[in-house]
Amino acid sequence: MDEILIIGAGVTGCFIARELSRYQVKVTVLDKENDVGNFSSMANSAIVHSGYDPEPGSLKAKLNVMGNAMYDQVCKELDVQFERIGSLTVAIYDEQLPLLADLVKRATLNGVPVKLLTPAEAKAMEPNLSDNVKGALWAPTAGVIDPFELCVHLMENAIDNGVTLKLNEEVVDIRSFGGIWEVRTKKNTYHAKYVINASGLQADHISGLVAPQTFKITPRKGEYFVIDYTQPALVKHTIFPLPSSLGKGILVSPTYGGNYIVGPSSTVIDDKEDLSTDKPTLDEIKKSASLMVKNIPFHKVIRVFSGLRATPSTHDFVIEEASPNFINVAGIESPGLASSPAIAKKVIEEFIAPKLKLFAKASFNPNVRPYHRFKKTSEEEWSKLIAQDRRYARMVCRCESVTEGEIRDMLARNCPPHTVKGVKKRSRAGFGRCQGGFCGPNVVAILADHYHIPLTEVPYDEPGTNIVKGATKEVGE
Ligand SMILES: Cc1cc2nc3c(=O)[nH]c(=O)nc-3n(C[C@H](O)[C@H](O)[C@H](O)COP(=O)(O)OP(=O)(O)OC[C@H]3O[C@@H](n4cnc5c(N)ncnc54)[C@H](O)[C@@H]3O)c2cc1C
Structure with missing residues (x-):
């Protein structure tokens, strides 16, 4: 039996698991997906927001x-790519200037360093800002992060420190027997003293299995464009419009990987699995973004995608004990990624530590084994790696410069990818201009070889999404 069971291996569940792995407690994480960070934590703007915008005093x-x-320390320990590039929130109409001034007050109340810039100062920082810019709010502590890497490295470190991860385990029922929770998935039954519900969009349903529902989670879709690298840079900082009741608005930002993101839209929908995109919404995004930033090279779009925010009816994060020893960590919409290290600390300090004696684990190691990244390594260092393993000389993804050695190393770790998408999330192979046209077959072959399965059994993502359907020709020995 576990002491603590976490439902959900998004960024919230991964941070809580890693934080708990500091202590002598038995922890298991269950997720219905075949990888960690496979839902909202995968499809978002990837901004570690500064925090100038949420309602002062709110949990957000x-x-x-x-x-x-907390992010500098976390990313150093876990070898996660993170850069504090700062953000500019721009006013493009005179009527918006008082709103910009209000944001300064809000930022001050929230304890966030910001500075108001004149149009000339803002344009000096970002030459592609619209000529209509009337002023901007500079927030230097905002950053961009690799959210996939974050989830994977958090879980890898948690597992290194004793946490158990069970994927493909969809929780369908939860009951309490004599103070012990019995959690049933479609395949197995688990028992634990404490359950932490970090199931994202499903958190209202999961909570409803054990207590009367006090909040509702509504999916709110955000669609995006991903734009290829440009020279000179389109923008160097995250550019936001003024926030509204719909959220932070449509931003233009470099990503941690060096390309650009434009979005997200904000559409309330019914279906918690609907990740489609549509032309009218994408056209609206183009229009809104172009009001703030000129020369956006929409002819260089390499992908569109969408993510679903888990918007709570309470308008704030729901972090509560719904039933004795059953903790909801729900409604974690934006700025959930930015908040998640602090969410984990709060859950442990306020809900677990007062009830369960937490003894520090002497063997806890906060660091992951460093990753090798061709793009970020000197020629001399890479030559040394090649001397140890020739597979570091075989370029698998030409757009993103990823070698077979890097992918093999990821497969040898304790939270490995099982799908082409899992390799893409970890290594960036498939993220570039050709979107997997060149590296896709190589990645399928590497996965087939590693797991000793036929090429036809390697899925792109969920079961049934196999890329190789069969042989087109009979090839003799
Ligand atoms: C469009 C968009 C833009 C955003 N931009 C930002 C941003 O720039 N900065 C920021 O700070 N935040 C941002 N966010 C918010 C951020 O992405 C979320 O706050 C964060 O990812 C929430 O993580 P989570 O772990 O709570 O949820 P999720 O990542 O959704 O994880 C929940 C997990 O629970 C699992 N699960 C669900 N039901 C079950 C079940 N029955 N059994 C087992 N497992 C189950 C799911 O498979 C999933 O893996 C954005 C979100 C979106 C959608």
Whole structure:
């Protein structure tokens, strides 16, 4: 039996698991997907927001600012790519200037350093800002992060420190017997003293299995464009419009990987699995973004995608004990990524530590084994790697410069990819201009070889999404 069972291996569940792995407690994480970070934590703007915008005093405000401050240390320990590039929130109409001034007050209340810039100062920082810019709010602590890497490295470190991860385990029922929770998935039954519900969009349903529903989660879709690298840079900082009741608005930002993201839209929908994109929405995104930033090279779009925000009816994060020893960590919409290190600390300090004696684990190691990245390594260092393993000389993905050695190393770790998408999320092979046209077959072959399965059994993502359907010709020995 586990002491603590976490439902959900998105960024929230991964951070909580890693934080708990510091202590002598038995922890298991269950997720219905075949990989960690496979839902909202995968499809978002990947901004570690500074925290100037949430309602002062709200959990969102407190945890965003706390979480933001924790990221340097976390990313250093876990070898996660993170850069504090700062953000500019721009006013493009005179009527918006008072709103910009209000944001300064809000930022001050939230404890976030910001500075108001004149149009000339803003344009000096970002030459592609619209000529109509009337002023901007500079927030230097905002950053961009690799959210896939974050989830994977958090879980890898948690597993290194004793946590158990069970994927493909969809929780369908939860009951309490004599103070012990019995959690049934479609395949197995688990028992634990504490359950932490970090199931994202499903958190209202999961909570409803054990207690009367006090909140509802509504999916709110955000669609995006991904734009290829440009020279000179399109923008160097994250460019936001003024926030509204619909959220932070449509941004233009470099990503941690060096290309650009434009989006997200904000559409309330019914279906918690609907990740489609549509032309009218994408056209609206183009229009809105072009009001703030000129020369956006929409002819260089390499992908469109969407993500679903888990919007709570309470308008704030729901972090509560729904039933004795059953903790909801729900409604974690934006700025959930930025807040998640602080969410994990809060859950443990306020809900677990007062009830369960937590003894520090002497063997806890906060660091993951460093990753090798061709793109970020000197020629001399890479030559040394090649001397040890020739597979570091075989370029698998030409757009993103990823070698077979890097993918083999990821497969040898304790939270390995099982799908082409899993390799893409970890290594960036398939993220570039050709979107997997060149590297796709190589990645399928590497996965087939590693797992000793036929090429036809390697899925792109969920079961049934196999790329290789069969042989087109009979090839003799
Ligand atoms: C469009 C968009 C833009 C965003 N931009 C930002 C941003 O720039 N900065 C920021 O700070 N935040 C941003 N966010 C918010 C951020 O992405 C979320 O706050 C964060 O990813 C939430 O993580 P989570 O772990 O709570 O949820 P999820 O990542 O959704 O994880 C929940 C997990 O629970 C699992 N699960 C669900 N039901 C079950 C079940 N029955 N059994 C087992 N497992 C189950 C799911 O498979 C999933 O893996 C954005 C979100 C979106 C959608």
